[in-house]
Amino acid sequence: MNETSPTLQLRGVSKAFGSVQALQDVDFEVRDGEVMALVGDNGAGKSTLIKSIAGIHPFDSGEVLFDGKPVQIHGPKDAARLGIEVVYQDLALCDNLDVVQNMYLGREAHDVIFRLKETEMERRTAETLQTLAVTTIRSTRQTVATLSGGQRQSVAVARAVMWNSRVVILDEPTAALGVAQTRQVLDLVKRLGQQGLAVVLISHNLYDVFEVADRITVLRLGRVVGVFETAQTNQQEIVSAITAGKATKISGPGDAGVEA
Amino acid sequence: MSVAAPPEAQLAATGDVTVLGAARAYLEKVRAGDVGSLPVVFGMVIITIVFTAKVSVFFTAVNFNNLIVQMAPIALIAIGVVFVLLLGEIDLSIGFVSGLGGVAVAWFQDPGTGHHVPGGVAIALAIGLGALIGLFQGSFVALVGVPSFVVTLAGLLAWQGVIIKWIGSQATIGIQDKYVNDMANYFFTRTASWVIAAVISLGFALTTFAGLMARRRAQLPIGNPALSAIRVGFVTAVTFGVTAISNHDRGLSLAGLIVVAMLAFWTFVARRTTFGRHVYAVGGNAEAARRAGISVPFIRIAVFMISGAMAALGGVLFAARLGGVDLSVGGGSTLLDAIAAAVIGGTSLFGGRGRVVAALLGALVIRTIANGLGLIGSSSATEFVITGAILLAAVTLDTISRRRLERSGR
Ligand SMILES: Nc1ncnc2c1ncn2[C@@H]1O[C@H](COP(=O)(O)OP(=O)(O)O)[C@@H](O)[C@H]1O
Ligand SMILES: [Mg+2]
Numbered sequence: 001m002n003e004t005s006p007t008l009q010l011r012g013v014s015k016a017f018g019s020v021q022a023l024q025d026v027d028f029e030v031r032d033g034e035v036m037a038l039v040g041d042n043g044a045g046k047s048t049l050i051k052s053i054a055g056i057h058p059f060d061s062g063e064v065l066f067d068g069k070p071v072q073i074h075g076p077k078d079a080a081r082l083g084i085e086v087v088y089q090d091l092a093l094c095d096n097l098d099v100v101q102n103m104y105l106g107r108e109a110h111d112v113i114f115r116l117k118e119t120e121m122e123r124r125t126a127e128t129l130q131t132l133a134v135t136t137i138r139s140t141r142q143t144v145a146t147l148s149g150g151q152r153q154s155v156a157v158a159r160a161v162m163w164n165s166r167v168v169i170l171d172e173p174t175a176a177l178g179v180a181q182t183r184q185v186l187d188l189v190k191r192l193g194q195q196g197l198a199v200v201l202i203s204h205n206l207y208d209v210f211e212v213a214d215r216i217t218v219l220r221l222g223r224v225v226g227v228f229e230t231a232q233t234n235q236q237e238i239v240s241a242i243t244a245g246k247a248t249k250i251s252g253p254g255d256a257g258v259e260a
Numbered sequence: 261m262s263v264a265a266p267p268e269a270q271l272a273a274t275g276d277v278t279v280l281g282a283a284r285a286y287l288e289k290v291r292a293g294d295v296g297s298l299p300v301v302f303g304m305v306i307i308t309i310v311f312t313a314k315v316s317v318f319f320t321a322v323n324f325n326n327l328i329v330q331m332a333p334i335a336l337i338a339i340g341v342v343f344v345l346l347l348g349e350i351d352l353s354i355g356f357v358s359g360l361g362g363v364a365v366a367w368f369q370d371p372g373t374g375h376h377v378p379g380g381v382a383i384a385l386a387i388g389l390g391a392l393i394g395l396f397q398g399s400f401v402a403l404v405g406v407p408s409f410v411v412t413l414a415g416l417l418a419w420q421g422v423i424i425k426w427i428g429s430q431a432t433i434g435i436q437d438k439y440v441n442d443m444a445n446y447f448f449t450r451t452a453s454w455v456i457a458a459v460i461s462l463g464f465a466l467t468t469f470a471g472l473m474a475r476r477r478a479q480l481p482i483g484n485p486a487l488s489a490i491r492v493g494f495v496t497a498v499t500f501g502v503t504a505i506s507n508h509d510r511g512l513s514l515a516g517l518i519v520v521a522m523l524a525f526w527t528f529v530a531r532r533t534t535f536g537r538h539v540y541a542v543g544g545n546a547e548a549a550r551r552a553g554i555s556v557p558f559i560r561i562a563v564f565m566i567s568g569a570m571a572a573l574g575g576v577l578f579a580a581r582l583g584g585v586d587l588s589v590g591g592g593s594t595l596l597d598a599i600a601a602a603v604i605g606g607t608s609l610f611g612g613r614g615r616v617v618a619a620l621l622g623a624l625v626i627r628t629i630a631n632g633l634g635l636i637g638s639s640s641a642t643e644f645v646i647t648g649a650i651l652l653a654a655v656t657l658d659t660i661s662r663r664r665l666e667r668s669g670r
Contacts, residue, residue, distance in 0.1 A: 054551070076550070076551055076552065077553045092545070092548040092551045093545070094540070094541050094545045094548050094549070095544055095545065095612075096262060096544035096545075096613050097262050097264055097541060098262040098264075100269075101264060101265065101537060101540075105541055105548065106541075106549070106552030106554045107552070107553070108537055110534050114534045114535060115532055115533055116533060118269055119475055119477075119480055120478070122480055123478055123479075141265065141269055141270065146288065
């Protein structure tokens with residue numbers, strides 16, 4: 001039994017879009033320094049889950065706890081205040097803006113008359129990219145439209161970690177990338193975990209998942225099938241959980257599956 | 261580099277610090293979907309040469325000053341259009357909103373009625389009315405989700421009706437108030453004109469210099485300082501050139517100065533404030549802006565208020581130039597001229613790409629063509645066809661640039 005409470009914990013959350021029950025009675029957790037993978041077939045509800053966590057559309061019912069304390073997330077600002085950052089599948093970058101402007105989107109540094117502190121933002125952007133060892137971007141003043149897929153993904157990830165964030169959620173960060181760029185992003189994900197962040201990784205690619213994740217939560221048709229320790233499971237078991245909804249083993253430091 | 265960034269930051273993105281590198285950066289910018297103002301400046305030079313060769317009275321100080329006063333209202337209205345287009349929206353009501361601005365200022369200053377207020381107050385009330393109309397229309401767009409095309413088309417019809425009703429019984433309202441009339445008819449003395457030119461040039465030079473120094477202090481790349489020097493040199497040359505020509509006639513016009521002041525103010529808002537940044541963001545990717553915690557409805561409503569207010573201000577200048585308003589106020593080609601000005605000046609119709617100065621460049625092109633053709637003695641038919649062709653060319657350029665962007669998969 002692990003005594004500390006999870007960084008982020010969901011208890012019995014549900015979400016419906018009209019008649020489509022996207023999430024039903026879902027329990028989920030992630031801890032500091034841990035990479036928690038969230039896997040499931042198309043339409044399993046992965047994107048819906050993280051959008052609700054991010055305050056894009058609230059849960060219909062259920063409880064959200066942060067550091068063990070119940071919290072309310074009504075909008076993106078609430079999530080950001082808690083230190084929850086999301087890198088969306090559809091990247092949510094503004095193509096017409098440059099790297100600095102995207103990194104600070106909605107959180108621009110400004111003075112009392114709302115004048116932008118352009119130099120400060122540019123310097124911190126460069127610093128953040130450097131800490132994350134993102135070296136392929138020539139100028140932080142390039143528009144995002146001129147960047148490659150991997151570079152754009154790096155910008156999106158860097159934006160998420162720049163804000164002293166506690167929980168970083170990545171929705172299919174490697175889906176649109178080639179081999180080398182996937183490598184870059186996976187390394188980046190590992191580094192986030194090593195830096196003590198609670199990381200949630202959504203991915204279709206089980207090779208990726210087994211490489212970087214500490215635990216795996218399997219979602220099927222809006223319900224949690226099980227939570228697996230990566231070290232104590234194999235791809236076959238996960239595949240059968242994803243497709244048939246069979247949970248053969250439930251484990252984890254927080255015993256989240258058992259509590260449920 | 262993004263047009264939403266201040267110029268000193270844009271120059272820094274060049275990487276290559278040679279002038280050739282800057283040229284390459286410009287091409288990159290075009291590839292990124294931003295045509296910029298180069299085509300329109302180039303077009304302006306050609307138009308000027310053609311008319312100067314054709315009619316002797318075209319390139320004279322008197323006509324030059326007339327042209328600036330004719331251009332001013334369209335440029336002011338087009339500033340609002342630039343903001344609306346940056347959002348990827350449209351405002352079709354601006355013609356008659358400018359008309360309402362004209363009627364309002366005429367009505368409020370009218371000494372014959374009980375509501376005779378000072379000129380300055382009448383002008384403020386007219387602009388306030390325009391902003392209020394923008395608030396009303398923008399709310400339908402932002403809060404209800406009615407397409408701006410339809411909301412402002414309804415506005416186009418309704419405000420025309422209001423104008424007819426408002427001045428219906430009198431058919432015209434004359435403007436006697438000195439301050440209101442001065443908006444289009446005041447010219448500075450020669451000395452004052454030179455002082456104004458010096459202040460504008462110096463202000464631009466200092467702003468540019470301060471921007472570079474701030475970057476140097478922060479140890480950020482400043483690109484090639486020569487490029488900044490060229491910009492400052494260009495603006496100084498144009499300012500003093502315009503003043504020299506104007507001083508051969510009556511001096512600099514207040515109308516022209518109002519346009520410059522509004523351009524400076526709104527450029528500041530667009531490029532150097534959080535509000536401006538959010539306008540570009542919403543226009544570029546509204547969903548991304550929303551997820552970043554930006555209040556998209558607030559931005560939309562505020563932009564429609566800017567559009568309404570600037571249309572009303574343009575209407576005040578229109579009314580002042582004509583010495584009053586009649587039933588046709590705000591009609592004719594006002595709406596299309598203003599939208600065409602913003603687009604010809606280089607503002608993208610697809611949102612998120614454009615500069616405030618486009619309003620001036622486009623208005624100059626349109627009014628210069630109208631002015632020159634008028635002097636040649638061509639019919640307005642020719643003017644319509646040529647303006648239409650230029651508009652089509654501008655939009656085609658914008659679309660091609662945009663399509664390249666999509667084909668490269670971004
Ligand atoms: N905004 C929405 N409106 C209606 N239905 C939605 C919406 N978002 C997701 N859904 C539905 O919810 C279910 C889960 O979708 P999603 O969370 O995107 O799945 P995943 O990301 O796991 O592929 C699907 O049936 C999907 O069609
Ligand atoms: Mg998804």
